[in-house]
Every structure is written in C-alpha cells, then in structure tokens.
Amino acid sequence: MVDIRSDASEAIPPSEVEDVELYHPKSWWTKYVFSQDAKIIAIQYSMTATAIGMVALVLSWLMRLQLGFPGTFDFIDADHYYQFITMHGMIMVIYLLTALFLGGFGNYLIPLMVGARDMVFPYANMLSYWLYLLAVLVLAAGFFAPGGPTGAGWTLYPPQAILSGTPGGKDWGILLMLFSLILFIIGFTMGGLNYVVTVLQGRARGMTLMRMPLTIWGIFTATVMALLAFPALFVAAVMMLFDRLLGTSFFMPAIVEMGEQLQQGGGSPILFQHLFWFFGHPEVYIVALPAFGIVSDLISTHARKNIFGYRMMVWAIVIIGALSFIVWAHHMYVSGMNPKFGFFFATTTLIIAVPTAIKVYNWVLTLWRGDIHLSLPMLFALAFIVTFVNGGLTGLFLGNVVVDVPLSDTMFVVAHFHMVMGVAPILVIFGAIYHWYPKVTGRMLNEAMGQIHFWVTFLGAYLIFFPMHYLGLLGIPRRYHELGETAFIPESAHTLNAFISVMALTVGAAQILFLFNLVWSLKKGREAGGNPWRATTLEWQTPQTPPAHGNWGKELPIVYRWAYDYSVPGAAEDFIPQNQPGLGGPTREAAS
Amino acid sequence: MSVMLLFLAAIAAIIIWWMAQQRLTSRPWLEVGHLGQPGGGERSPIPAVKIGLYVFLAVVGALFSLFISAYLMRVGTPDWWSTPIPRLLWLNTAMLIVSSAAMQWAKTEAERGRDDPMRTALLAALATAILFLTGQVFAWRELTQAGYVLADNPANSFFYVITGMHGLHILGGLVALGRTTVKAWSAPASRSLRLSVDLCAVYWHFMLAVWLILFALFAGWANDFADLCRQLLT
Numbered sequence: 001m002v003d004i005r006s007d008a009s010e011a012i013p014p015s016e017v018e019d020v021e022l023y024h025p026k027s028w029w030t031k032y033v034f035s036q037d038a039k040i041i042a043i044q045y046s047m048t049a050t051a052i053g054m055v056a057l058v059l060s061w062l063m064r065l066q067l068g069f070p071g072t073f074d075f076i077d078a079d080h081y082y083q084f085i086t087m088h089g090m091i092m093v094i095y096l097l098t099a100l101f102l103g104g105f106g107n108y109l110i111p112l113m114v115g116a117r118d119m120v121f122p123y124a125n126m127l128s129y130w131l132y133l134l135a136v137l138v139l140a141a142g143f144f145a146p147g148g149p150t151g152a153g154w155t156l157y158p159p160q161a162i163l164s165g166t167p168g169g170k171d172w173g174i175l176l177m178l179f180s181l182i183l184f185i186i187g188f189t190m191g192g193l194n195y196v197v198t199v200l201q202g203r204a205r206g207m208t209l210m211r212m213p214l215t216i217w218g219i220f221t222a223t224v225m226a227l228l229a230f231p232a233l234f235v236a237a238v239m240m241l242f243d244r245l246l247g248t249s250f251f252m253p254a255i256v257e258m259g260e261q262l263q264q265g266g267g268s269p270i271l272f273q274h275l276f277w278f279f280g281h282p283e284v285y286i287v288a289l290p291a292f293g294i295v296s297d298l299i300s301t302h303a304r305k306n307i308f309g310y311r312m313m314v315w316a317i318v319i320i321g322a323l324s325f326i327v328w329a330h331h332m333y334v335s336g337m338n339p340k341f342g343f344f345f346a347t348t349t350l351i352i353a354v355p356t357a358i359k360v361y362n363w364v365l366t367l368w369r370g371d372i373h374l375s376l377p378m379l380f381a382l383a384f385i386v387t388f389v390n391g392g393l394t395g396l397f398l399g400n401v402v403v404d405v406p407l408s409d410t411m412f413v414v415a416h417f418h419m420v421m422g423v424a425p426i427l428v429i430f431g432a433i434y435h436w437y438p439k440v441t442g443r444m445l446n447e448a449m450g451q452i453h454f455w456v457t458f459l460g461a462y463l464i465f466f467p468m469h470y471l472g473l474l475g476i477p478r479r480y481h482e483l484g485e486t487a488f489i490p491e492s493a494h495t496l497n498a499f500i501s502v503m504a505l506t507v508g509a510a511q512i513l514f515l516f517n518l519v520w521s522l523k524k525g526r527e528a529g530g531n532p533w534r535a536t537t538l539e540w541q542t543p544q545t546p547p548a549h550g551n552w553g554k555e556l557p558i559v560y561r562w563a564y565d566y567s568v569p570g571a572a573e574d575f576i577p578q579n580q581p582g583l584g585g586p587t588r589e590a591a592s
Numbered sequence: 593m594s595v596m597l598l599f600l601a602a603i604a605a606i607i608i609w610w611m612a613q614q615r616l617t618s619r620p621w622l623e624v625g626h627l628g629q630p631g632g633g634e635r636s637p638i639p640a641v642k643i644g645l646y647v648f649l650a651v652v653g654a655l656f657s658l659f660i661s662a663y664l665m666r667v668g669t670p671d672w673w674s675t676p677i678p679r680l681l682w683l684n685t686a687m688l689i690v691s692s693a694a695m696q697w698a699k700t701e702a703e704r705g706r707d708d709p710m711r712t713a714l715l716a717a718l719a720t721a722i723l724f725l726t727g728q729v730f731a732w733r734e735l736t737q738a739g740y741v742l743a744d745n746p747a748n749s750f751f752y753v754i755t756g757m758h759g760l761h762i763l764g765g766l767v768a769l770g771r772t773t774v775k776a777w778s779a780p781a782s783r784s785l786r787l788s789v790d791l792c793a794v795y796w797h798f799m800l801a802v803w804l805i806l807f808a809l810f811a812g813w814a815n816d817f818a819d820l821c822r823q824l825l826t
Contacts, residue, residue, distance in 0.1 A: 120640045189651055193644050201640040210620045227647065228603065231655040232596075235662060239753065246742055248749035250666065266671035266746065271662055274593055278658070310620060318611070325600055562620035581625070 022550055023122055034130075036122035037549055038107045041129045043440070045103035048129075049096050050515070052136050056091035057508050059084040068501025070482040079167040081481035082151030087142070089154030090177070093283065094184060095136055097425055101290040102188070102226065103132060105432060106195045106219045108440065112539035113216050115204025115557045115579075117550045119194040128194070131187025139180040147171025153479065155280070158251040158272050162244040164258060174244060178237045185230045185237075195223040204538070206559035210314070211578070213537045213563040214307065217314050218293020221321045222286045229282035229325070236275035243267070273335055277328040284421050285324040289317055291428035292359055295381045297563070298431050299363055301535045302378035303370030304574055306564035309362040316355035323352045333401050334408045342401040349399035353392070360389060371567065371574075375533075376450045380431030383458045384424050391420025394469065409479070412472025415465045423461045430457070430514070437518070438532045442545050443525030449517040453510050460507035467496050536575050537563050595664060599657035603650055645791050649798050652761060656802050659757065660809060663750050664818045675747045677811050678734045684727035685807055691720035692800040695793040702786045710781065710789070714773045717796065721766055728759050754806060758799070765795050 025031035035041060063084050066076040076084075107125070111118050119125045142149030151167030152160060152174060164170040168177075199212070199220045212220075239250040247263055251272045254265035300307040307313060329337060329345040363385055372378065394416040397403045407413060430453070437445050472478075475488055483489055531540040543553040557579040565576040572584040636643065666672070698713035732752065740748050772788040779785075808814045 121644060189648075193647055193651075196647050197640050197644045200643055201635050203635060208618070208620070209614045210616060210618050224607075227651050228600065228654050231651060232658050234655060235658040238757075239662065242742075242749065242753060248743045248753075249671075249746055250662070250749060263743070266669050268666060268669075271665050274665070275658065275662065278593060278596065306621065311617065314616065322604060326597070561624045564621070 022117055024549070034126060036118070036126045038111050038119045038122070038125060039440075039547065039551075041125055042104050042107035044129050045099055045107060045132065048133055048136055049100040049104060052091055052140065053096035053100075054511075054515075055140070056088045056096060057511060059088040059091075061505055061508055063088065064501040064504040066481060068498040076481075078481045079148075079151055082153070082479075083149045083167050083173070085479065086151050086154055086156075086177075087139075087149050091139070092422065093154065093287070094181070095139065097287045097421075097429075098188075098226070098283070099132060100429060101287060101425070102195065102219065102223055103129070103191055105215075105290060105294065105436075106223065107191070108436070109215055109539060110195055110198050110219060111202065112439075112542065112547060112551055113213050113537055114199060114202055115207055115538050115552070115559060116198060116202035117552065117556070120197045120202050121190075121194050124190040125194045128187045128191035131183050131190070135180045135183035135187060138176050138183060142168070142173050142176040142180075145172035145176060147173055150174040150177045152177075155273075155276060156240070157276075158240060158243065158267075158269050159253060159255055162240065162252075163255070175241070178241050178244075181233060181237045182241075185234045188226065188230060192223045192227045195219060196227070204556050204559055207538075207578075210311070211559055211562045213293070214296040214310070214313055214317070215290070215293040215537075217317050218289040218291070218296075221317050222289040225282045225289070225321050225324065226286045229279045229286065232275045232279035236272055236279070239275075240272065270332075270335060273332050274328070277331045278325075280331060281328040282321075282324045285320055287421055287425050289321060291384065291425040292317060294432045295384050295428050296359075296363065296366075297537065298377045298381040298428075298435055299366050300564050300566065301435075301533050302375050302381070303367050303372045304566045305366055305370035306566055307362065308365040308368075309358070310562070310564065312358055313362055316358045319355045320352060323348060323355070327352065330399055330404070333404045339401075346400050350396065353396060356392060360385065360392075375434075376445070376447065376454060377431040377435035377533075379454050379458075380427050380434065383454070384427040384431065387419055387427060387461070388424040391416060391418075391424055395420055407472060409477050410472040411468050411476050411478050414478045415468035415472055418468075419465050423465065427458070427461075430454075433518075435533065436539075437521070438528030438545075439539055439542075440546055441522055441525070442528055443521050443523075444528045444532060445521045445525060446517050449513055449520075453514045453517065456510035457507055457514075460503050460510065463503040464500050464507065467500055471496060534573070534575050536561075536565055536577050538578055541577050541579055593661050593665070596654070596657045596661045599653055603653075639787060641787065642791060642794075645794060649795070652798070652802075655757070656754075656806070659750075659754050660805070663754070663809065666746055666750065667818060669746070671745065672747055673745050674812060675735065675740055675745070675751045675810070676738075678731045680727055680731045680734060681807065684724050684731065685803065687720045687724040687727060688800050688803055691717045691724060692796045694720060695789075695796040698789050699793040702781060702789045705781065707776075707781050711773075711776050714769070714776055714789070717792075718766070718769055718773055721762060721769065721796075725759055725762055725766075728755060731755075751810060758803060758806060761802075762799055765792070765799060768792060768795070 023036045025035065025037070030036075032040060035044070062073075062076060063081065065073055066081055107119070110116075139149075145168075147168050148171070149168055150156070150161065150173035152169065156174070156177065160166050160169070161174055162169050166174075168174050199216060203212075239248075242248040243250050243252050243264070249264040249267035251269055252262070252264035252267040253269060255262050296307050296313060327345055327348045329341060330349045333342060333345075367382075394412070398407060398413065398416055434445055434450060437443075471493060474490075474493055476483065476493060483494075528545065530542070530545045533540070538557055538559070539547070541557060542548075542551060559578050560581045561576060561578055563578055565571075565578075567574045568576055568583065570583055576584060694713050694717035698710050698717060701707075701710035701713055732755075735748070735751075742749055742752050768788075769792045772785070772792055775785055775788065805814075
C-alpha cells in the first residue's frame with residue numbers, strides 16, 4: 001500500500017479554508033500534464049476512461065457480430081469471444097464507470113460544488129491519476145501479450161481463470177489483469193481519500209452537510225463504499241497471483257489439468273467468490289449512487305423546481321450504501337448455499353428496493369407540476385428514470401433464489417444488469433456531460449447532434465436489451481460463443497439475435513457522433529456564459545468560465561441556502577444561487 | 593466473512609455516531625442565512641490530514657479484516673497443518689511494542705515542546721521498527737529452513753502473505769517516519785512537525801494493534817473465536 005501521509009503532512013489546514021496554500025504550476029508540464037489541479041485531473045481521468053471505454057465498445061460490437069451472425073467472422077473463435085467478454089465487462093465496470101464517476105465527475109465537481117479551491121491532498125490526487133493510467137496501460141497490454149488477454153469472464157472465477165484451458169490462464173493475460181486491478185485499487189485509494197476528506201473538511205463557510213447538492217452526497221457515499229469494498233478485490237487479486245505464480249492453494253482445489261494432477265489442492269473457489277462479490281455488489285452501487293445524485297440535480301435544475309424530499313433523498317443514499325454490503329451472496333445462489341442464507345440474502349436484496357423506490361418517487365414528484373425544459377440533460381435524466389425502473393424490476397425477480405437459479409445462466413441476466421448498471425448510469429453520464437460541458441469548456445454542445453445521439457442511444461438501448469429478456473426466458477444461455485443446433489431454440493431467436501446485433505452496431509455508431517460533438521463544440525459551439533442553465537449550485541457561480549486555477553477569485557463563496565431554491569415566490573429570478581443572501585432583484589439587501 | 597462484517601459494523605457505528613452530530617434532520621429549505629458557528633454540520637476542527645489518516649486506517653483495517661476472514665474460512669480444512677510460531681516472533685513483537693511506546697513518548701515530548709528528547713524518541717522508534725522488520729525476515733528464513741515453505745501448506749501460505757502485507761505497511765510507515773525524523777533533526781520543532789509526529793504515532797499504534805491480532809491468530813489463541821464464527825455461519 002502507498003503511504004498517503006508522507007506527502008500530505010506538510011500543510012496543516014488552518015481553521016479557515018481561506019488560507020489554504022495552493023500549489024502553483026511553474027511550467028506547461030506541471031500545469032497540464034503532471035497537474036495537481038483537480039479540474040485538469042478530472043479531464044485526464046475522463047479522457048482516459050473514454051478512450052479505454054471505446055475499446056470496450058468495439059469489443060461489444062465484435063461479440064454481437066459473432067452472436068448475430070455466427071460463423072461469418074473467422075477471426076472470432078471461442079477463445080477470442082471469451083477474451084472480448086472478459087475485457088468488455090471489466091473495462092466497462094471498473095475502468096470506465098467507476099473511473100468516470102468518481103475520478104472524473106468527483107474531481108471536477110467536489111471542489112467546485114462545496115466551494116473549495118482544490119482537493120485537500122492535490123499531490124496524492126495527481127498520483128491517483130497516474131496510477132490509474134498505468135493500470136489502464138497494463139490492462140491494455142494484455143491485447144498485445146503472448147496468448148492475449150485473459151478470457152476468464154469478468155468475475156475471474158478460479159480455478160478456471162488460472163488454468164491452461166482458459167485463454168491467458170497460463171500466459172500473461174490473467175497476470176496483467178490482476179496487476180492492473182491492484183494498481184487501480186492503490187490509485188483509487190489515494191483519490192478516494194481526497195474525495196472523502198475534501199467533502200468533510202474543504203467545504204466553504206455555511207455549506208453544511210444538509211446544504212450539499214445531492215450530486216456530492218452520491219459521490220461522497222459511493223467513495224466511502226468504494227474505499228471499504230475495493231480491499232476485497234485487492235485481497236482476492238493478491239491471493240490469486242500467489243496461486244498462479246507461486247503454486248499456493250488459496251483458491252485451487254485438487255484438480256487434473258491436461259491429464260496431469262496438479263500440485264495444488266484443498267483450496268476453496270467459493271472463498272474467491274465471497275471476496276469478489278463482497279467487492280462486486282457494492283460496486284453496483286458505487287456506480288449507481290453518483291448517478292442517483294447527479295440525476296437529482298439535473299431534474300431539479302431543468303424542471304425549475306426544488307427536489308422533492310431532500311432529506312429523504314440523503315437518507316436513502318446512505319441506507320442504500322449500507323445495505324449494499326450485506327447482499328453480496330445473491331450473486332452466488334447457483335454456487336449453492338444453506339437455504340437460510342439464501343433466504344437472508346434474498347430478503348436484504350429486496351429490502352434495498354424500498355429506499356430505491358423512495359428515490360424514484362421523489363424524482364417523479366419533483367417533475368410533477370414542474371416547469372419541465374426538455375433540454376438534453378433532462379431528456380437523459382428522464383431516460384435514466386425509465387431505464388432504471390425497468391432494470392430494477394427484473395432485479396426484483398432475480399433477487400429471489402427460486403427465480404434466479406433457472407435464469408442465472410441465461411441472457412435474462414445479461415439484459416437485467418445491462419439495463420440497471422450499464423445503460424442507466426451511462427445515460428446519466430451523458431446527461432451530466434451535456435449539463436456540465438458548458439462549465440468545463442465555456443461552450444454549449446451542439447443541440448442537433450445531441451438530439452440524434454439521445455434518441456438513437458435511448459431507443460436503441462431498448463431495442464437491444466428488451467428482446468434480450470425474451471431470449472433469456474426462452475432459455476438461451478449466456479457466455480456461449482455459438483448456440484449450434486439446439487432443439488429448444490426456435491429459428492426466430494436467431495433472427496432476433498441478428499436484429500439485436502444490428503441495433504448494437506447502430507447505438508455504438510451514435511457514440512462516435514457524440515465524441516465528434518465533444519470535439520466539434522470545443523471550437524464551434526455556442527458561447528455558454530457562466531450559468532447557461534440558470535442553476536443554483538456553486539460551480540455555476542465561479543468568477544470565470546471555465547473556472548481558473550483556485551476556482552474562486554480572491555474570496556471563497558459563503559453559502560446562505562440549500563442547493564434547490566428554484567421558483568421561490570417573491571424572488572427576482574426563478575433561481576437563487578447558494579451564495580446569494582437575499583431574494584435578489586430590487587429587494588436585494590447589501591451582502592454584508 | 594464474519595470478521596469483515598464485524599469490522600464493518602464497527603465502521604458503521606462510527607459513521608452513525610458522526611452523522612448523529614450533523615443535523616441530518618434539519619430542514620435546509622427553511623434555513624436561509626449564514627450558519628457561521630462551527631458545530632451545526634460545519635467542518636471539524638481536526639486537521640484534514642489527520643482525518644485523511646483515519647480514513648486510510650479504515651481502508652487498511654478493511655484489508656486486514658478481509659485477509660483474516662479468508663484465513664478463517666480456509667483454516668481447519670483437511671490439508672491444513674498449523675505453522676509453528678518461531679520464537680523470534682516474540683522478540684519482534686516486543687520490538688514493535690517498544691517502537692509504539694517510543695512514538696507515544698515522542699508525541700508527548702513534542703506536545704510539551706521539548707525538542708531533544710523528542711528527537712531521541714523518534715530515533716528509538718525508527719530503530720526498533722527497523723529491527724522488527726529485520727526480525728520478521730529472519731523469522732521467515734527460520735521457517736523456510738525448517739521446511740515450512742510457502743506453497744506446501746495453506747497455513748504457511750497465509751502466514752507469509754499476511755505477515756508480508758503487514759511488513760509492507762510498516763515499510764510504508766517507515767518512509768513517513770524517516771522523513772519526520774530527518775525533519776526533526778534538521779530544524780526546530782514547528783506546528784507541522786508536531787502534527788507529523790502525532791500522525792506517525794497514530795499509525796504506529798494502529799499497526800501494532802493489527803500485529804497483535806495477527807499474532808494471536810497465528811499462535812492459535814483466536815481458535816475459539818474462529819470456531820464461534822464458523823458456528824455462526826453453518
């Protein structure tokens with residue numbers, strides 16, 4: 001583990017944030033490359049995550065090509081297919097979603113939204129990004145290593161993950177994957193300490209916890225969860241490395257490989273599953289909670305109405321975070337367990353639906369009688385609510401042991417988790433980018449391209465994943481590289497598979513339009529001004545757009561109100577910024 | 593996983609205790625105006641680095657709880673022969689206790705503003721911690737020479753991996769402590785130095801506590817507890 005304190009112990013934070021000394025870059029290199037400014041680090045995180053995410057997108061295309069048109073593409077054999085599945089899953093869940101929500105949005109939004117000049121430990125923050133980049137490079141090196149990347153499935157279950165029958169099992173693939181995960185976790189821990197301590201200690205005067213925007217609550221809670229959950233993956237990765245390299249038997253049972261009895265024996269593959277899912281289930285909410293928070297702010301801002309049930313929203317975030325640590329074994333129903341445990345984990349799983357449903361009701365009630373502007377962020381936020389409810393409902397099915405056991409190895413599960421933790425958070429990421437891009441660059445994203453991007457992505461995602469539920473109910477297995485001649489699979493299922501593949505290619509292509517829009521609008525976009533959405537939160541009240549180094553001018557903002565003062569009766573505007581003491585307009589008092 | 597759940601319960605208790613002071617039941621939409629005074633949900637007076645250290649210790653605690661959980665799930669399988677505890681480990685434990693005590697001494701002297709004894713105490717802590725690490729390496733050698741090698745038996749594997757992980761954490765702490773000691777010898781004590789000493793002391797006490805738990809685990813005194821955990825889970 002890396003020691004965080006050594007570099008951070010120099011500066012004692014004074015009682016007032018006003019005196020915090022910032023690191024001032026001296027050259028182009030320290031300003032834009034080895035930057036300690038959270039905003040630059042956020043952009044670095046986002047660009048790296050997007051780049052590796054594009055790789056994962058292409059992998060999904062290749063998988064869909066094989067599933068939709070089996071036998072057409074010679075270069076996709078069974079080994080390659082498993083490698084694509086593994087890398088697609090791991091990249092999307094960890095290197096894209098986690099890194100983008102916490103490393104990207106967390107870095108950009110936390111200091112700005114709580115009214116700080118920067119993160120509290122800027123140096124550790126910089127190291128966090130460079131370790132993340134290293135992790136991504138090590139992961140990507142798998143594609144060029146002899147034997148290719150690992151094909152063990154994103155869950156990396158032993159013993160198969162480190163046996164020769166699995167692609168990369170006895171080559172470099174699995175090693176690079178495990179090293180990459182270890183690097184990612186060390187890097188994330190450094191960043192995560194920053195996010196947590198900045199929220200705790202970096203807040204501007206008057207910014208009480210209950211005045212924080214829900215975006216910050218979501219990112220904060222998710223970071224706390226990630227700090228406690230990632231060590232489980234770390235432990236699992238270290239122990240598997242020992243099994244693979246040094247012949248220990250933590251996870252390896254007695255096994256015959258290629259007709260040869262291995263030295264190892266007595267290990268417990270179930271132990272790995274416990275460790276993996278002890279990380280893996282909180283991971284779902286590590287991705288979901290920032291999405292919940294961001295979507296709350298998008299809805300409130302673009303419906304010009306205060307969020308309904310703010311306190312309830314905060315409590316729900318915290319309760320979901322706590323509950324998500326005691327449901328992990330619902331991923332292991334098919335591994336076999338004591339029925340009493342199955343009952344316990346099914347119950348806790350279903351209980352999570354309660355705070356989650358509260359959040360959904362509150363979003364809908366915020367919209368009710370709001371002044372809904374169907375801007376792009378709002379469209380994505382609405383799409384998120386629908387998609388999340390859809391994915392959540394199938395989650396209620398799968399949370400029950402008796403339903404999960406027959407469905408577990410079918411496409412139904414693929415459809416479920418793509419809806420709930422693939423499409424839904426990605427929709428929020430898009431909405432958030434359309435929302436905050438003007439603050440990051442000073443220009444609006446192109447509306448027409450955005451509309452095409454939205455409708456193709458939203459409708460396309462449904463055309464991909466809705467039919468997939470049906471395929472799952474038919475009993476079509478997941479993880480299979482081709483179905484072959486099977487009596488229970490009708491011809492129509494193959495047609496449907498081909499249709500899904502065409503839709504997947506289309507939706508993927510729409511993302512290229514989105515990336516083009518990001519680049520195009522940088523120069524050609526409409527000038528945004530400081531606060532184009534007329535929002536209340538602090539990041540829109542910076543003296544410069546994009547915010548300069550140090551975020552605020554000479555004086556830090558002082559917070560007088562919560563983040564959701566929209567359409568307040570008697571106010572001059574339909575929004576009151578958090579740092580504005582009075583109602584504004586003619587009745588405005590001196591801000592002393 | 594019962595040990596990890598116990599650890600999480602402790603963390604949850606701390607979080608609940610903290611949140612109880614944060615006015616989470618306030619109605620922010622009714623409270624317009626500046627809340628200047630600390631207390632009502634504002635920042636804590638504890639320095640940010642110290643809070644950062646506590647959060648980091650929670651992460652380290654989670655890491656070792658998970659290792660211990662894994663150990664307890666694997667212990668007692670038919671292929672398990674306990675690793676004997678080298679007698680050297682007793683000496684090492686004593687070294688780490690002395691080191692921790694010296695850190696506490698350094699911290700007290702730093703608070704009183706007496707530089708010279710503080711410097712001596714820091715050196716003593718540094719030296720004993722290095723002795724601890726050296727001793728651990730010798731204990732490993734003793735075990736391997738007696739034929740208890742890494743991959744022969746899960747008990748050995750766990751012993752080497754977990755003590756190795758603990759050693760790495762001590763090594764990381766030594767970097768911080770080394771820098772603090774150099775700083776203490778090169779300049780008169782300042783506020784930032786006192787804070788550094790304080791942070792090192794907290795970390796040292798924590799790593800000592802972790803070591804004592806691990807030692808109890810390897811020596812088999814924790815077997816009753818392990819049995820209890822297993823009964824809870826079966």
